[in-house]
Amino acid sequence: MDKLDTTQDLQGAGKTPTLAYSCVVDRNPVIERSALIWVTCLLDIETxxxxxxxxxxxxxxxxxxxxLAARGVNIVPVxxxxxxxYCNKLVQPLSPANFDADILVMNDCDIAxxxxxxxxxxxEAAMAGQVSGRFALGKTADFPNPPLAKIRTLMEAFKAAPPEALAHDSLFYHPLxxxxxxxxxxxxxxxxxxEFGAAWQDWALRLLGDPRTAKILERHAHHVDQISFYxxxxxxKLHPHCLDERFNFPTHFPHPESRNASxxxxxxxxxxxxxxxxxxLGLSGIRAIDRDVIRVNDRLSALGLETDWNPGEDKRFRSWRSLEAGVSMTTKNAPLLKSLLQAAGIETAESVTDVCCGSGAHLVGLSPRGYxxxxxxxxxxxxxxxxxxxASFTTGAADAPGDLVxxxxxxxxxxxxxxxxxxxRMLAELTGDKLLLLGEPRSSAQGDLVRLLRGTGDFPEILRLGQFAGRPVYLALKRSDASDLELLDMAQPEAARLLQYLYAGKAMIPARFGAELEVLSRMPTCLDAARIAVLGGDPTGSFATALALRGVEIVAESSLALTAEGAAPTRGGDKPRPVDVLIGFAGFDEDGRSDAALRQIARNLVPGGRGIVAAATAKRSDALVPGSEGAETGAQVIRLLEKQNLVLTHQARVPTPFGTELDGLVIEVVKPRVGIVGTRKKFRTxxxxxxxxxxxxxxxxxxxxKS
Structure with missing residues (x-):
């Protein structure tokens, strides 16, 4: 009976196939270091x-x-x-070694x-064996390297039938x-x-020996090993059993923030x-992955693998940095966490209790009292x-209550x-006033935090402030500090409640409050990586904070001066980047500021970007404030926007209760991706x-x- 039948019989008897693990090492400091990590993880973590x-x-x-030899593993010269x-890995199926297992697992060295x-x-191997006696396991490529069109062209050049069944890459869902x-x-x-090793090597040699390969694949030519495997x-006619990304999760590039929760x-x-x-191992910026990264690193460090490491500037990975040993983040998210802590009142609370405080890096630049x-x-x-x-830090469980926990x-x-x-329940007992809680992604098994918080009976108001590193952020209030301002019945009450909370305790609610609520209600919940400029507003104010809590990058108004189309480069030689959304809070009058402000909105937007003009109007009137008799109206503002080749998409009047002095106006426009066709005659001839x-x-x- 051959090995394949044995594998199927083992599955039928309730057993699982046995595995042998293989990799190939050559002279490269990163590869050698990676091989040491690969072996140590297999021996001491996988046992x-x-x-x-x-x-x-x-x-x-x-x-x-x-x-490696001292750990008892097999060293096989090839x-x-x-x-x-890249093709050295093709020697593994034809290795002189005796694997004495049902399945050979061939890894790159940089797998932990x-x-x-x-x-x-x-x-997975047992399931694949039930489908077909002849199978191979792997995870579809991370990226389309090369794209499907190039693979088709290559197969046509070598007279191979085009691919029939298609999958998709694991990151961007392109067909492969x-x-x-x-x-x-x-x-x-x-x-x-x-059998497979001979066919794999035969295809690799055919591709490498033909000049058409490099011409067709171009910059993807070094992926010959993957193409020849396929x-x-x-x-x-092997059955391709596709593994999910958990079996081969890449951490060498930034992942979209939207993937963190899943x-x-x-x-x-x-x-x-x-x-x-x-x-x-370096961090990935993804909470679910970095908890395993930290756990693996703790084990490797305990085994003495920690060392001063400098593989050379061309090999150093710089995309991520750690906030503390238990939390990872991208550099752009550092201001977001600070905004979350400030919004929760870390600098105004009389006392702050920080459970699981970590290394305290999140406190840098803040001044909490009674911490x-x-x-x-x-x-x-x-x-x-x-x-x-x-500051005061204590080893052990938290036992001191605080106004803010x-x-x-x-x-x-x-x-x-x-x-x-x-x-x-313990957090509720410690909380005197407010609790700021970072949950876990949906993929975790920690339960529904909102349900758990409400179940204590101590938190009548729970605000979702935003998202940080893929985790939801909740602010649970034991007693409401919000003002008695009568709120509008908005389509998205969470935005209204959040803005009301941020303005709570301030001496004066701004006249444009209703317009701010309308703007927030029209913005997506998650604005990760979007660039938004707020003109005519306080960049540290409550409205900007409410935007920042959704993950945006707030662009300083001063940085927009040279972003106009055709503007000269900055001192460093780079043109300033345009913004995705530009929000203008302004009173429009007759001294020329309208044209200048609206021109700035138009010039700084990316094609397809949105411009939002929010202004205060006199009570139940079209006149904009500050309101002289000659102040412009909303209709005039729209005409000014259209003069800048912006297209009106939304207009809303926001009446506030008569107890307040002013109403609001919100006008939204979009910058077309192509120029607006004018009235000049177009000729087909x-x-x-x-x-x-x-x-x-x-x-x-x-x-x-005529000449």
Whole structure:
């Protein structure tokens, strides 16, 4: 009975296939370091037996090999193959080693298993074996490298039938052939290795030896190993069993913020060159992934793998930085967290209790009063004390109530309780006035935080302030500090309640309050990475804060002066970037400021961008404020906007209660992606034919033709 039948019989008997793990190492500091991490994760986190791990090497004098051999893994010398770099991995199926397993797992070195990888992959292999006796496992490529059109052209050039079944890449959902796997993970039944290895190498040599390959693939030519794997899989009619992104999760590029809430914890992290200054895994900026990154790093550090790491400037990964050891973020999100803390009142509360305070990095630049930080992790409390010696940090569970309670790491806090509802009840007992709570993505199992908060009976008002690093942010109020201002019945009451809370306690509510509510109600809940400029408003005011809590980048008004079309470059040589939305709060009058402000709105918008003019009007009147008798009306403002080739999309009058002095006006326009067609006559006949016809008419009339 061959290995394949054995695999199917094991599944039928309730057993799972056994795995052998393989990689290829060559002379490169990042690859050697990565191989050490790969082996350590398999041995000490996945608890794989060392005899099941095979490190193939094309150079036998690498510094890392003695360290790996000392752990008992198999070191297998092999010759270079193909291009001598990317294609070296093709030697693995035809390796002289005896794998003694059902499935051969071929990894890139820069893969870190998180502890659940082997069990899950064995189950996937068993399922694939039930579909077909001949199968291969992998995750479809992260990107279309190369695009489907180039793969079709290449296959046509080599007289291969075009791909029939299609899948999509794991990040942007572009079409790719079914079975076009990312090279970080391939898995095959050991019984098929000899047959598949020969076909894989044959296709690679055919592609590498033909000049048409480089001409067709262009900058994608180094992906010959992936393309030849797919072509061999097709020729041998293997069943392509597609794994999801958990088995091969990439962390070497920024992921869209919108994915953060749906990404599940990784089974294996494909880190590429994303190593931090300690030579350990770098953060990804995605909460669900970074919790595993931190856990793996803690284990690697405990095993002595931490080191001073400098792989060279061309290999250093700089996209992410850590806020603290338990929280990751992008650099652009640093101001967002500060806005969240300030909106919660960290600098105005009489006392602040911070549970799971971490290293205290989130307090830099803030001045809380009566602050006390608590963390069960002694190393965190020590790091926080070193960073902010003037503040009070304590190791252990929080036992001091505060007017404002912060819980920025709910997953860590809830780990100290038997159930999430117990932790929320404790937070309610500690809270004197307000609780700022960062939840977890939907992929976590922490439960519905809003339901848990309401279940305590202590929080009559719960505001969702925004989203931070893929996590929802809630501000739970024990008693309402909002003013008695009568609010409008808005389509999105959350925006109204949020703005009312931010203005609470201020001596004067601005006249444009109703217009601000209308603007907020028209803006999406999540505005991550959008650039929004607010003209005529306070950049640190409540309205700007309400926008910032949705993840926008607020652009300073002064930076818009040279953003006009055709403007000269700035001192650094770069043209200022335009904005996605430009909001103008202004009183329009007859001294010329209207034209200037609206021209600025038009010139600074990206094609397709929105401009929103919000203004105050006299009570139940069309006259704009400040209101002299000659003040412009809303209709005049619309005409001014249309003069700038902006198209009106929305107009709303916002009447406020008669107890307030002014009403509001909101006018929304969009900048067309192409220029607006004017009234000039458009000719379908080419100019040279028009000239010929004109001159012919002149000749018939006896006139001299025009040159």
């Amino acid at each position: 794989v037996a060392p005899e099941k791990i095979f490190v193939h090497t094309v150079e036998t004098d690498l510094d890392v090999l003695p360290q 010759p270079r193959f193909g291009d001598g770099k 298993a998180t502890g659940r990888f082997g069990t899950a992959l064995s189950a 052939p079914l079975g076009y796997f990312n090279g970080g993970l391939y898995a095959l039944p050991v019984s098929l290795c000899a 072509l061999a899989l097709r020729d041998l 990404i599940e914890p990784a089974l294996a992290i494909h880190f590429h060159n994303n190593l931090d200054d300690r030579g350990l 006390r930080g608590f963390d069960r992790r002694a190393r965190m409390a020590e790091a926080a004390t070193q960073r902010l010696p003037e 912060l819980c920025l790491d709910f997953a860590e806090y809830v780990a100290g309780f038997d159930a999430p509802d117990q932790s929320v 080419p100019k040279f034919l028009r000239d010929f016809e004109r001159n012919l008419r002149h000749r018939i009339k006896g006139k001299k033709p």
